[in-house]
Amino acid sequence: MNPLLDPPPPPTPATPSREFARGLVAVIPMLLGAVPFGLIYGALAVKAGISPLLAIAISSIVFAGSAQFMITKLVAAATPGLLIVLSVGVINLRHALYSAALAEKLAHLPLRWKVLLAYLLTDEAYAAALRRMQSEVHPESRHWFLFGCGFGLWSTWQLACIAGVLLGGHIPAAWSLDFAGTLTFIAIVVPLLKDRASTGAMLTAGVVSVAAFALPHKLFIIAAALAGMAAGVLLERLVRRTGLNA
Amino acid sequence: MNLWLTMALAGLLTFLIRYSFIGAAGRITPPEWFRRMLRFVPIAALTALIWPDLLMPAGEWQLSFANPRLLAGLIAALVAWRSQNIFLTIAIGMGALWGLQWWL
Structure with a gap:
């Protein structure tokens, strides 16, 4: 030792x-x-x-x-x-x-x-x-x-x-305390955005969530989460293949 | 479906996810693509909850500077990026929302 x-x-x-x-x-x-x-x-x-x-x-x-x-x-x-x-x-x-x-x-x-x-x-x-x-x-x-x-x-x-x-x-209701939930998620997600693949996953999930917002039963949550994960995996593979990274 | 039954199933599923690799204890190695994907799960899942609350607070598009949630959310994202501190992000984000709601 x-x-x-x-x-x-x-x-x-x-x-x-x-x-x-x-x-x-x-x-x-x-x-x-x-x-x-x-x-x-x-x-x-x-x-x-x-x-x-x-x-x-x-x-x-x-x-x-x-x-x-x-x-x-x-x-x-x-x-x-x-x-x-x-x-x-x-x-x-x-x-x-x-x-x-x-x-x-x-x-x-x-x-x-x-x-x-x-x-x-x-x-x-x-x-x-x-x-x-x-x-x-x-x-x-x-x-x-x-x-x-x-x-x-x-x-x-x-x-x-x-x-x-x-x-x-x-x-x-005017206290808008529900916003603290969203702020907690922001505080967890932002430090995870360390490279292009994770930023791409975030942007994809975000765009799909608002684009699919009108789907019944709040299906936009599942759609956006799956799209974001898929985008992250694909982008990471692309980054590894081309050697580009942030 | 009865709400109690729904929650029992949701709780069971959550436990099984948490127990998965701990329970397998090295006997099962997750496939490579699955381990790569896991890194993006918190980002994708939580973003799916963040964006609609900032951009469509009342269920409708509100892409403007008169939208206090969008501005407060952006300020909070900046704080999270600079400080990496959960408590500071929530405190400044809530303060910004209250200030903007009063001012706008």
Whole structure:
């Protein structure tokens, strides 16, 4: 072990409870975005005609901010159930990316851990835990860190959504709080636009979403998402073949 | 379809997506094209929700400087690009929307 090249070990032993606590702390910055988002989801769900009990249950059943936000719009537009499920699948397909990135690090764990950590896997928990999961310092306890991130986000998300359901009717429409959902998506997407292929995927999805907006049942979401993915793959192949890149 | 059943299926599908590679634990390697595509999924899926809200806020085209959502969204995109900070992007974006709604 070379003390100059290897990262120093944590100052305190990496016991499960300490790693869990570190995970809770690491996810705190993400809560600043998740709390208003959860409030808005709760308010929009009630406004869309979803019963308060179901609105709260969705937060644990689906447990995905962007998908829950979209569900309120789809239910408000009386979209058929099958298309709601399909739209949720397309929007949440990105979690397969996180699942693939973490699979190797969690491979040694028993089934109950894999199920628990998969259930808690969100954009926020993944972002907060990524560096710790990639670190080879005390790898035997790093899943507790991920659990801390996931649990911190999950419990806060439940409380925010419940508060949103209860407060829903009292939030004035002029506050335009639903815009915080769109802003969260902007904050996630913009840093991902690192090359021509990803920018092309964004522009394609954007143009298709507004061009196909008039389609029934909000099918523009599925159409735009699939078109954007296809454009990204094709552009990347083109860039690799021609050697051009931004 | 009953809304409870719909949500149960949506939740099951979401869990299966999250569990996919963790559950396979190295036994299944995703095909190359699939791994390449995954990188574009968050971009494409979230953009499909962003653009209509900025360009067609009331369900109709509003490509003008009198559209506060479009302007606030562009300001937020600029903040996201420069700061890479989710909280700052939301805070400045909401502030811009409220300011523009009051001013325009």
